[in-house]
Amino acid sequence: MFSNRFMAALFAAAAISVPLSHARAEEADAETLVNALNAVFGKHDGVRAAHTHGICVKGNFVAAPEAAMLTKAPHFVSKTPVGVIGRFSMGGGNPDAPNAQKDNVRGIAMHFDLGQGNTTDLLLISAPVFAAKDPDQFLKLLTAVASKDKDKIAAYFKENPNSTRAAQWLNARPVPASYATVNYWGVHAFTFTNADGKKQVIKYKALPVGGEAGISDEEAKTKDADFYRPELKDRLAKGPAQFRLIAILGEPGDPVDDPTALWPEEKRKAVNLGTISITDFEDAKTCDDGIFDPTNVVDGIEGPENDTIFPMRSQAYAVSFSRRQAAQQ
Numbered sequence: 001m002f003s004n005r006f007m008a009a010l011f012a013a014a015a016i017s018v019p020l021s022h023a024r025a026e027e028a029d030a031e032t033l034v035n036a037l038n039a040v041f042g043k044h045d046g047v048r049a050a051h052t053h054g055i056c057v058k059g060n061f062v063a064a065p066e067a068a069m070l071t072k073a074p075h076f077v078s079k080t081p082v083g084v085i086g087r088f089s090m091g092g093g094n095p096d097a098p099n100a101q102k103d104n105v106r107g108i109a110m111h112f113d114l115g116q117g118n119t120t121d122l123l124l125i126s127a128p129v130f131a132a133k134d135p136d137q138f139l140k141l142l143t144a145v146a147s148k149d150k151d152k153i154a155a156y157f158k159e160n161p162n163s164t165r166a167a168q169w170l171n172a173r174p175v176p177a178s179y180a181t182v183n184y185w186g187v188h189a190f191t192f193t194n195a196d197g198k199k200q201v202i203k204y205k206a207l208p209v210g211g212e213a214g215i216s217d218e219e220a221k222t223k224d225a226d227f228y229r230p231e232l233k234d235r236l237a238k239g240p241a242q243f244r245l246i247a248i249l250g251e252p253g254d255p256v257d258d259p260t261a262l263w264p265e266e267k268r269k270a271v272n273l274g275t276i277s278i279t280d281f282e283d284a285k286t287c288d289d290g291i292f293d294p295t296n297v298v299d300g301i302e303g304p305e306n307d308t309i310f311p312m313r314s315q316a317y318a319v320s321f322s323r324r325q326a327a328q329q
């Protein structure tokens with residue numbers, strides 16, 4: 001019932017054969033989570049423990065005038081285009097994760113250039129929810145999957161139905177035809193502050209300017225594992241791949257501490273933040289020489305206070321980074 005591919009899809013993330021005894025639920029720290037990702041996906045030296053298969057790109061962001069109503073963050077009030085280094089990726093820690101896999105998230109991670117060597121980051125995935133509400137639950141999920149024991153896995157999902165939402169979302173939609181033809185979400189709730197000190201809770205969403213496009217399951221079977229790369233090359237030869245970045249405005253009662261909880265976004269107001277234009281490929285090294293860190297925000301943007309996944313991400317990414325750096329030396 002639960003294939004490996006299905007399991008892989010349950011994480012917006014990543015693979016080493018590490019003894020499972022290192023992955024006990026009561027120790028959901030960054031090292032343990034990265035070990036648990038490795039236990040699920042296998043050990044692949046020198047690469048990310050999650051979102052391993054990806055493409056480094058570059059482009060720019062042009063803020064919409066309305067963005068300043070919500071936030072004083074420099075890239076959202078800038079009157080000139082802001083440089084962007086980005087990375088499209090497939091979720092999970094398989095370096096060869098097939099682009100045609102339906103039940104896997106796509107990701108786009110971005111550094112916005114704020115000048116003088118400063119950046120702020122934004123990471124989005126192609127589902128509005130993550131597979132776990134907190135680090136302990138994520139560790140339990142990874143540990144169950146790594147066991148390859150069907151009964152344990154079934155028991156985990158029975159006890160943790162919120163963990164199935166991300167895969168359900170993906171399975172209910174076609175395989176994206178391109179990294180550039182799918183919606184992406186920030187998943188966490190952020191708080192914006194504008195120049196007058198007014199605060200607003202938001203969630204990020206990026207919508208492809210040319211609209212969403214998918215391929216049938218039949219067509220997906222005919223595709224190369226890496227078909228997004230030539231697709232993107234052809235696309236960028238004709239013009240930029242563009243996304244409209246919006247802020248979905250939270251209302252009282254909307255959950256702000258649980259990345260598995262959906263907001264009723266069709267009932268929520270949204271404000272245009274601007275346009276992301278991906279213009280060209282960038283050397284992989286540019287993306288690999290550091291991390292895209294969701295907690296790297298800037299004045300005018302705050303991460304969620306009580307969402308325990310949020311700060312854990314930063315720590316886990318640092319562990320993954322230091323291991324991939326060490327393996328390259």
Ligand code: HEM
Nearest residue numbers: 012013033048049050051087107109130291316317320321
């Ligand atoms: C505790 C929960 C999570 C853990 C342990 C985790 C783990 C990881 C790790 C280890 C990496 C590779 C970092 C690196 O080597 O640079 C990664 C990348 C990534 N994660 Fe997560 N993740 C978590 C939650 C999330 C969530 C909620 C999202 C939703 C936006 C997300 C989106 C991404 C994306 C887009 C990347 C790719 C970044 C890149 O291209 O460099 N992750 N994750």
